[in-house]
Amino acid sequence: MVDLDPWHLLQGGDQVWRARHIEQVFPGWAIVPFARRTDNDDVACWTGSGVVVIDDWDLTWKNGMPIRHVQDEYATMGEWLVAAVQDFVEFEWS
Numbered sequence: 198m199v200d201l202d203p204w205h206l207l208q209g210g211d212q213v214w215r216a217r218h219i220e221q222v223f224p225g226w227a228i229v230p231f232a233r234r235t236d237n238d239d240v241a242c243w244t245g246s247g248v249v250v251i252d253d254w255d256l257t258w259k260n261g262m263p264i265r266h267v268q269d270e271y272a273t274m275g276e277w278l279v280a281a282v283q284d285f286v287e288f289e290w291s
Contacts, residue, residue, distance in 0.1 A: 201285040203236045215240060219253050223265055232281070236288075239268060241277060248277040 200206060207215055207230055215230040219242070228242035228249060238252045250269040257264045271277040 201281050202290075203234045203284060203288050204232045204241070204281045205235055206232050207240075215253075219251075222253050222256065222263055226265060234284075241281075243274070247272045248274060250277075 212230060215233070219226065219228065219230060219240070228244050228251075230240045230242045232241040233239065238254045239250050240253055241248055241250050248271040249267045250271075251265075251267060255266075257266060269280070271280065
């Protein structure tokens with residue numbers, strides 16, 4: 198299974214593009230995007246130990262630098278997957 202609407206796994210050029218964009222917006226954060234929501238701008242990213250969900254287009258600035266805003270955080274990939282499955286169950290199919 199590759200996708201759990203509204204989440205879709207980032208692959209190939211899409212993943213590379215998103216990783217470069219995040220590095221430009223939030224330099225040095227060292228997160229790896231692996232999934233995006235199709236109904237908003239949320240992106241799930243691996244931190245090396247857990248998962249953060251961010252919106253890399255909705256930025257808040259302070260002293261000329263973007264503030265890293267984490268919308269959701271999961272201690273493990275498994276916790277994120279459970280949440281993604283719940284999103285799939287609750288997704289409004291239209």
